[in-house]
Amino acid sequence: MEKVFIVDDDPDDRQIIMQAFVENHSQFGCLFFENAGQLLNSMNTEGNELPNLILLDLNMPGITGLQALKEIRQNKKFAQIPVIVLTTSKLKKDRVSSYELGASCFLTKPDSFSKLLKIVDAIIRLWLWEEPFK
Numbered sequence: 001m002e003k004v005f006i007v008d009d010d011p012d013d014r015q016i017i018m019q020a021f022v023e024n025h026s027q028f029g030c031l032f033f034e035n036a037g038q039l040l041n042s043m044n045t046e047g048n049e050l051p052n053l054i055l056l057d058l059n060m061p062g063i064t065g066l067q068a069l070k071e072i073r074q075n076k077k078f079a080q081i082p083v084i085v086l087t088t089s090k091l092k093k094d095r096v097s098s099y100e101l102g103a104s105c106f107l108t109k110p111d112s113f114s115k116l117l118k119i120v121d122a123i124i125r126l127w128l129w130e131e132p133f134k
Contacts, residue, residue, distance in 0.1 A: 005051040036068035073102035
């Protein structure tokens, strides 16, 4: 089973994202983290399984999404894991910084569940399926 780590401090956003994964493709296991510190601790704990994909919010208390992205990309063990920034930010500087630090993709959270379903479907097809357009 493919594992997706979802890092977002907003419990409503975590729930909605999980629901979008379930409605699109229930065979994916989603693990949630309330902040980037929890994500990094889990990934750095020996024996913990690593994800196939990380969805990362930027604006979180403590370690920000950009700081977490930098740490992930600097660690050879994690560097190849796709990290998709999924944030409320529409700022060009956040987009540029995300890509400079190695984000695989930068997406602004949509304003409707139907749009989120389409985004999650595209993420799965592009980043998790070996044959995305069967």
